[in-house]
Amino acid sequence: MAKFKGAIVVDTEKCKGCGLCVVSCPTKVIELARDVNGKGYHYAHMANPDACIGCSSCGLVCPDTVITVYRMKVS
Amino acid sequence: MGDIRLMKGNEVIAEAAIRCGCDGYFGYPITPQSEIMETLMIRRPELETGMVVVQAESEVAAINMVYGGASCGKKVMTSSSSPGISLKAEGLTYLAGAELPALIVNIVRGGPGLGTIQPAQSDYFQAVKGGGHGDYKLIVLAPASVQEMNDFVDLSFELAYKYLNPAMILSDGVIGQMMEKVELSEFKPRWTAEEIEKISGSWATTGKKKGVTRRISTSLDLDSAKQEIFNHKLQAKYRAMEENEVRFEKIDCDDADYLFVAYGSSARICQKAIEIARAKGIKVGLLRPITLFPYPTKAIQAMLGQVKGILSVEMSAGQMVEDVRLAVSGKVPVEHYGRYGGIIPTPDEVVEALEQNFLGE
Amino acid sequence: MTATTELKNIISEENLIYSKTPVLLDNEMHYCPGCTHGVIHKVIAEVIEDMGIQEETIGVSPVGCSVLAYNYLDIDWQQAAHGRAPALATATIRLMPEKYVFTYQGDGDLASIGCAEIMHACNRGENIVVFFVNNGIYGMTGGQMAPTTLEGQVTATTPYGRDCKTTGFPMKISEMVSLLPGTRFVTRQSAETPGAVRKLKKAVKKAFANTREDKGISFIEIVSTCSSGWKQTPVQSNEWMKEHMFPYYPLGTLKDE
Known part of the structure; x- marks a missing residue:
């Protein structure tokens, strides 16, 4: 079975830190940052990038469409 | 000589609408103006010119259908009588606020309240001073004959499009119900999509084409500074009407x-x-x-x-x-x-x- | 290979699998964090892109939180008076029958003040799509009771919980419109999980395909959250919705003809 490695890019300045991506991630990649963005929100970020499988779950549930998802097949 | 007939004022409104290339009529029955929609339904303009006629569920829905139709750059109208116009007041101010052209016919009856079905002229304030909220004006034309009922339909659309503002024909149960000799207008074709784009291409919501900015038909601007500027623009428009359109x-x-x-x-x-x-x-x-x-x-x-x-x-x-x-x-x-x-x-x-x-x- | 270089390898154009559709504008949404409107907007925009109907679609926005929906989807818009969106959409589709027309309405707009307009547009079977966002509360005006507020639910105007004896019962609008012969497709969806979002997208596609086939009105209710109005975090709101809203407003398709 092919294995996938994924990665996400969060537009941290547009992120409102709602946390819906955090709970939607099946591999617990995402956390809200301790830092805040310009609006004062604890933005989402990849806390555990190695676990990302590029499933897009976070992107799908993100209300502000600030997450871009990439996925690569690894042997 | 043109097409001379003996007709009721209300019937003439319907006939004039078809002949001036009106795209849509949206109404709700109320005495003493129901003949307008009845005449349209008998005439079946959808087969002749493609004009759409819809009996709405209420006057409120009818005037908002007019808002939707006018937003598409289409020549649209509604008609009613006093209590129905009160219900349409919301739509009138939205039309004025969104700068949309449309025709509203009011065949006035006695009030206040349900009043009576007999003729009156007690909706003058409502027509010329507002009726809905906000600083807005309707263009108001008052026919005194069945002939003018014919003539003012086309004129109302002309003025409505010239100023991007709703226009009202303020008539009453006498003129709506009486029969008189009338010379009907010549038929004008409805505007094509290309003509609408030429006439109203800066604002009509006909679908956003590639490379152009989307069009939004709205009366909302939460920024007070912009809202004041917009109100200045409206007032300038009303002054221009006072300068040029007094009849x-x-x-x-x-x-x-x-x-x-x-x-x-x-x-x-x-x-x-x-x-x-x-x-x-x-x-x-x-x-x-x-x-x-x-x-x-x-x-x-x-x-x-x-x-x-x-x-x-x-x-x-x-x-x-x-x-x-x-x-x-x-x-x-x-x-x-x-x-x-x-x-x-x-x-x-x-x-x-x-x-x-x-x-x- | 270090973690950083590996990331750099993954984040490249050929590996891109999910990004913002160009039908969604770059304007930052005014909605509160976690608001379902954002997800629904995105799904509609994605379907418009997928179906290639951006140039032919006209949206009608309501009064309420989503009044400014026209700032987010790059299509032509009409902004309706409170509750009247189906009337605008009726005229628009009648006058331009080759277009795709949808209304986007909340529960106050559609189920309360606009109840007559939606019922009759549904009854006439207008060839439009209706998005009914039901979060059981008025968001824009500050969290008052909506027709869909659940029994016992606390809102700004039911501070001791909704008492159905005096305020009536939560209205099941989808069930009501599904009884009308004019409706073709009535479905109740949600958008709180990736699976729900995928299902919603499928329903939205079907609805616009119905317009293409001149099938008449498609009605999509989306059971949603209002974390500000409900005074919960977005994550808590989703849990509350599943626990309380879903039993009363069960998900699924009520009608598909």
Whole structure:
């Protein structure tokens, strides 16, 4: 079975830190940052990038469409 | 000679709409104007010109259908009578706020409330001073004959598109219901999509084409500074209407010592009253406002050096008389004579009122 | 290979699998964090892109939180008076029958003040799509009771919980419109999980396909959250919705003809 490695890019300045991506991630990649963005929100970020499988779950549930998802097949 | 018929005022509104290339009519039945939609349904314009006719679930829905249709750059209209126009007030102010052209026909009946189904002119304030919220104006045309019911449909659309503003034909149950000879307008084709793009391409919501900015039909701007600028723009538009679009008719005014000011069916009654008064040796004339907004203020002012008194005649408790008094500014006496609740004054009553007010009898 | 270089390898154009559709504008949404409107907007925009109907679609926005929906989807819009969106959409589709027209309405707009307009547009079977966002509360005006507020639910105007004896019962609008012969497709969806979002997208596609086939009105209710109005975090709101809203407003398709 092919294995996938994924990665996400969060537009941290547009992120409102709602946390819906955090709970939607099946591999617990995402956390809200301790830092805040310009609006004062604890933005989402990849806390555990190695676990990302590029499933897009976070992107799908993100209300502000600030997450871009990439996925690569690894042997 | 064109197409000459004997027709009811209401029927003529319908016929004129089809002939002027109207794209859609949206209405709700109410006496005394139901013949407008009934005539359209009988005529089946969808087969002839493609005009859409929809019986809406309410006056509120009808005027909002007009908003939707007008947003597409289509020539659309609705008609109703007094209580129905009150329901449409919301839509009227939204149309004005979104700068959308449309035609609204009001065949006025007596009020307040459910009132009566008999004719009245007691919706003057509602038509010319607002009716809905906010600083807005409708273009208001007051026909005094079945012929003008025909003519003002096309004219209303012309003005509505010229100023991007809703226009109202303010008629009443007399003119809506009466039959008269009328020369119908020539048929004009409905605008094609290309023509709409040419005429209303800067705002009509017809689907966003590639490379152009999306179009939004709205009256909302949460930024007060922008909202004030927009209101300035509206006021400038209303001033331009006052400058360019005032329409009125003067009858027997050249030698007049006294003046009737009356519109619509009251103006017809005044014409007979002039005959009676002149037979008695009272020189009276008539100034008939055709546009109620913009109002013929200057035309009234031009008569002030000549006349000794002005009688405003309306089928109301005295609404238009306020605009006459504003124009006259106390320079000559202005009185009001009116019957209301659906009662139509007789010419004799009008002459009597003139005599009582100005001739000490 | 270090973690950083590996990331750099993954984040490249050929590996891109999920990004913002160009039908969604770059304007930052005014909605509160976690608001379902954002997800629904995105799904509609994605379907418009997928179906290639951006140039032919006209949206009608309501009064309420989503009044400014026209700032987010790059299509032509009409902004309706409160509750009247179906009337605008009726005229628009009648006058331009080749277009795709949708209304986007909340529960106050559609189920309360606009109840007449939606019922009759549904009954006439207008060839439009209706998005009914039901979060059981008025968001824009500050969290008052909506017709869909659940029994006992606390809102700004039911501070002791909704008492159905005096305020009536939560209205099941989808069930009501599904009884009308004019409706073709009535479905109740949600958007709180990736699976729900995928299902919603499928329903939205079907609805616009119905318009293409001139099938008449498609009605999509989306059971949603209002974390500000409900005074919960977005994550808590989703849990509350599943626990309380879903039993009363069960998900699924009520009608598909």
